[in-house]
Amino acid sequence: MHxxxxxxxxxxxxxxxxxxxxxxxxxxxxxxxxxxLLDFCLYQVYYINNYVKKVCLVKILKLNAIKKTFFGFxxxxxxxxxxYASAQVTAHRYVQNGMLIRIKPNIFVLAEKWNxxxxxxxxxxxxxxxxxxxxxxxxxxxxxxxxxxxxRNYIECISIRRTFSKKIRELSIRFxxxxxxxxxxxxxxxxxxxxxxxxxxxxxxxxxxxxRYSLDIAAVSxxxxxxxxxxxxxxxxxxxxxxxxxxxxxxxxx
Numbered sequence: 141m142h143x144x145x146x147x148x149x150x151x152x153x154x155x156x157x158x159x160x161x162x163x164x165x166x167x168x169x170x171x172x173x174x175x176x177l178l179d180f181c182l183y184q185v186y187y188i189n190n191y192v193k194k195v196c197l198v199k200i201l202k203l204n205a206i207k208k209t210f211f212g213f214x215x216x217x218x219x220x221x222x223x224y225a226s227a228q229v230t231a232h233r234y235v236q237n238g239m240l241i242r243i244k245p246n247i248f249v250l251a252e253k254w255n256x257x258x259x260x261x262x263x264x265x266x267x268x269x270x271x272x273x274x275x276x277x278x279x280x281x282x283x284x285x286x287x288x289x290x291x292r293n294y295i296e297c298i299s300i301r302r303t304f305s306k307k308i309r310e311l312s313i314r315f316x317x318x319x320x321x322x323x324x325x326x327x328x329x330x331x332x333x334x335x336x337x338x339x340x341x342x343x344x345x346x347x348x349x350x351x352r353y354s355l356d357i358a359a360v361s362x363x364x365x366x367x368x369x370x371x372x373x374x375x376x377x378x379x380x381x382x383x384x385x386x387x388x389x390x391x392x393x394x
Contacts (some may be wrong), residue, residue: 177348203250209261210268212246241308243268254309256314259283263332266295266313267304273299273315274326274333280340281360289359296345298323298335316347325373336370340376341390349380356387 162266202219217227231248234240240248247268257265263275277296281287295313303317325339335343341360347353370391374382385391 163269187339200263205329209245209253210249212248214315215370216248240268243308256364260330260332262295263334265311267333268296269308269313270297270299270301270304270315272323272333273297273301274335275337276326276340277316277347278340278344278345278355280335280346281337283334284337284364285338286341286361286364287356287359289356298326313329318343318346318354321376322346324376336369338365338373341365342370342373342381342385345384346377346381349378362389367391 188311202217206215206219208215213224213227213231215220216231217224220227220230222230227229231240231242235242235248241251242248243265246330249265263279266275267273274297275283275295276298278287278289279291279296281295282289282291292352293310293312295311297315298341299314299315299317300320301315301317303314303315305314307313325342326333326335329336344353345353348355371384382391386393
């Protein structure tokens with residue numbers, strides 16, 4: 141098994157020992173790992189990092205005690221009994237080593253938990269990445285099982301701040317900006333802000349009317365939308381959006 145050029149041993153007391161592999165044998169390393177685990181119970185073999193290719197022995201037990209899925213410097217400080225400044229340094233180092241994932245400047249998640257995230261937890265990540273925002277477009281239609289189109293590691297959101305994309309590990313998140321008057325029609329489900337089915341459709345065709353989005357119309361189940369809700373929401377939208385809704389048969393021609 142290829143484990144990189146060095147072994148990093150980190151203690152609960154912020155002391156890191158870096159041992160170049162060419163100076164030690166694998167058997168020695170294995171013996172040392174077991175000695176640490178059995179005698180002190182302060183270390184744990186945590187993660188073979190596919191990004192930086194190191195075996196990291198870290199103080200993960202105390203970080204695992206943080207009950208929050210997403211946490212910040214103060215949570216790290218409290219869990220490890222270190223100062224806020226030390227927590228900032230620790231977080232930076234653990235992000236580099238692949239043990240923590242930085243969502244934004246003061247929001248992190250354990251890599252081990254990230255690897256087992258549900259769809260809802262990934263949607264929560266998107267909500268946190270840009271505030272305010274809500275999950276919409278094809279992502280929301282897929283959530284409601286209204287489209288047969290499947291998105292792999294891709295989330296689409298609506299925001300009033302800016303249009304931009306962000307990649308976190310294998311997950312890509314895309315935010316599309318709309319005006320404040322069009323920022324409505326969503327609710328909180330399972331701690332996720334997500335568009336109602338009708339609003340997800342309207343968001344998609346609104347952006348499409350300006351050439352900013354492409355919706356797979358053939359994959360959408362047209363009979364799954366509430367016509368009264370569609371009509372009420374469309375009152376706020378320009379004529380070009382309404383015309384596109386009529387063109388594709390989502391509302392009546394009249």
